[in-house]
Amino acid sequence: MTPSFPWLAxxxxxxxxxxxxxxxxxxxxxxxxxxxxETLAALLASLxxxxxxxxxxxxxxxxxxxxxxxxxxxxxxxxxxxxxxGYFDRPHNHRWSFASRIIRGQYVHRIFGQDTDFTxxxxxxxxxxxxxxxxxxxxxxxxHHASVHTVQAAxxxxxxxxxxxAARDRFLILDRAAGNSFWVYGAAGETSAQRASKVMxxxxxxxxxxxxxxxxxxxxxxxxxxxx
Numbered sequence: 001m002t003p004s005f006p007w008l009a010x011x012x013x014x015x016x017x018x019x020x021x022x023x024x025x026x027x028x029x030x031x032x033x034x035x036x037x038e039t040l041a042a043l044l045a046s047l048x049x050x051x052x053x054x055x056x057x058x059x060x061x062x063x064x065x066x067x068x069x070x071x072x073x074x075x076x077x078x079x080x081x082x083x084x085x086g087y088f089d090r091p092h093n094h095r096w097s098f099a100s101r102i103i104r105g106q107y108v109h110r111i112f113g114q115d116t117d118f119t120x121x122x123x124x125x126x127x128x129x130x131x132x133x134x135x136x137x138x139x140x141x142x143x144h145h146a147s148v149h150t151v152q153a154a155x156x157x158x159x160x161x162x163x164x165x166a167a168r169d170r171f172l173i174l175d176r177a178a179g180n181s182f183w184v185y186g187a188a189g190e191t192s193a194q195r196a197s198k199v200m201x202x203x204x205x206x207x208x209x210x211x212x213x214x215x216x217x218x219x220x221x222x223x224x225x226x227x228x
Contacts, residue, residue: 005039007032012074016097016164022142026099026162029078030140033068033160034103041218043068043078044209056187057205058198062087063153064208075165082212083107083153091127092173093118094145095186098163104215105157106136112148115172124176145171156215 007028014025033039047053047068056067056077062084069078075096083105093115110129127148135141143149145167170183187195200208213219 005029005032008069008071011071011076011078011162014076014164016167017144019097019142019144022097022099022164023140026142027140029162030099030101030160033078034101034138037216037218040216044212044218048206048209054202054205055199057200057208059200059204059208060198064200064211066205066208066212077163079161079163080212081159081161082208082215083155083157083159085155087151087153087155087157089150089152090173090175091118091124091148091150092184093148093171094143095166095168095171096163097143097145097167098161099140099142100135100162101140101160102135102137103158103160104137105154106134106139107151107153107157107159109133109135109141110150110152111143112150114146115148116146118148118172118174120172120181122174122181124174124179127174158212158215 010025010028015021033043044066047057047066053067053070056070058065064082064084066080066082067077068080069076071077087107091112109132111131112127113130166186169189170185172181172183174181185194
């Protein structure tokens with residue numbers, strides 16, 4: 001069970017189609033987690049015991065995605081992303097809008113525009129960033145689900161991400177290296193094999209949690225100790 005925090009209730013009132021509302025509405029939660037080590041410690045301790053949250057955590061080639069909170073009635077989740085060496089994602093949009101805060105490290109963030117003309121036939125080589133910047137530690141931004149972007153992260157970078165309810169069933173990724181594109185679906189639209197390929201086995205999850213603690217200087221604690 002996720003620990004109860006006052007800032008969780010505020011996430012249920014965000015207008016996820018309005019980046020101003022997303023940025024303002026998520027500020028208290030991002031500040032609470034990034035600015036108070038005991039809060040992040042409590043959330044990690046809770047994750048170690050919560051089978052529901054564990055089932056939503058995912059491992060990819062160069063990034064681990066840990067789900068710290070789930071508010072199913074609002075369709076909102078708080079996630080922590082831990083990037084490994086070599087992370088460079090491909091141009092993509094999203095199923096949901098989100099707010100993000102860098103709590104360690106940095107990444108190069110490139111935005112290519114809206115996904116109005118973003119299709120399976122789009123040539124990745126024709127995409128040119130309209131906004132490019134380094135998101136360093138402490139940087140916070142909101143991104144609408146219709147935005148097409150990429151992230152190139154330094155090893156050991158950690159970001160918090162608060163995602164809103166799904167606005168669509170799938171999102172599109174363009175693979176420049178392979179010269180093709182593919183759709184990615186939410187858990188409800190995945191096959192059992194696709195879901196199994198992403199879910200983190202318990203030892204892998206514990207390894208990722210321990211890595212976050214080591215990088216952020218947190219000592220392992222129980223949920224009760226962290227909230228005391």
